[in-house]
Amino acid sequence: MRKAPQRLSERLQFDLNPTTFKELLRDLLFREAGKPYFRRFAIPRRHRLFGAWRALSAYRVERQLLPVGGRDTDCLIQQFFTTHGRLRAEFQAGGMPVSAIRVLRQHCPPPPATLEQIQVLECTLGNQQGYSVMLSGGPAPPPPPSASE
Numbered sequence: 809m810r811k812a813p814q815r816l817s818e819r820l821q822f823d824l825n826p827t828t829f830k831e832l833l834r835d836l837l838f839r840e841a842g843k844p845y846f847r848r849f850a851i852p853r854r855h856r857l858f859g860a861w862r863a864l865s866a867y868r869v870e871r872q873l874l875p876v877g878g879r880d881t882d883c884l885i886q887q888f889f890t891t892h893g894r895l896r897a898e899f900q901a902g903g904m905p906v907s908a909i910r911v912l913r914q915h916c917p918p919p920p921a922t923l924e925q926i927q928v929l930e931c932t933l934g935n936q937q938g939y940s941v942m943l944s945g946g947p948a949p950p951p952p953p954s955a956s957e
Contacts, residue, residue: 817946818923820916826882828915829931829939830874833885835908836897836929837870845905851892861896869895889933897929903945904929912943924948 824832849869850861872888874881889895899905903925912919926945934940 818919819942819944820919820923821940821942822916823934823938823940824915825938826885828911829941830881830885832908832911832941833874835911836905837866837874839905839907843905845899845902847898847900850896850898852894886933886937889931889939893932895931897931899927899929901949903927903948904943916941919943922947 846866849864849866851864853860853862870876873885875884878884904927908929909926923943923945925948926943928944930942930944932940
């Protein structure tokens with residue numbers, strides 16, 4: 809039996825300059841590599857017959873956006889968003905990785921109190937060479953009952 813999808817009750821949208829956006833991508837792709845945070849990365853499908861989003865591997869996202877030893881990464885990132893339009897990162901039940909949250913706290917408006925756990929991060933190419941980021945999530949789940957109760 810499938811679990812009902814968790815309803816994302818809060819959203820926060822803001823713009824990031826290219827330098828900060830690149831720092832956020834580095835945290836998501838490199839510092840958290842191999843950890844079980846991501847459910848999937850996805851881009852919009854051209855034809856929605858098989859759903860609105862097409863999954864991409866973290867390796868493919870890394871190779872297209874921030875290849876190791878790559879040059880002119882600003883241009884690569886801009887080309888990716890010109891081609892695909894959006895990048896969506898969906899996180900496991902634990903929410904967004906802590907290091908990425910730290911980057912967002914340094915450069916973004918404070919999130920509402922009800923956005924304690926970020927489940928989805930969507931990025932698009934914004935205006936003036938910046939990037940638009942939308943966070944979706946909700947309150948943190950209640951702690952599991954302890955065995956002594």
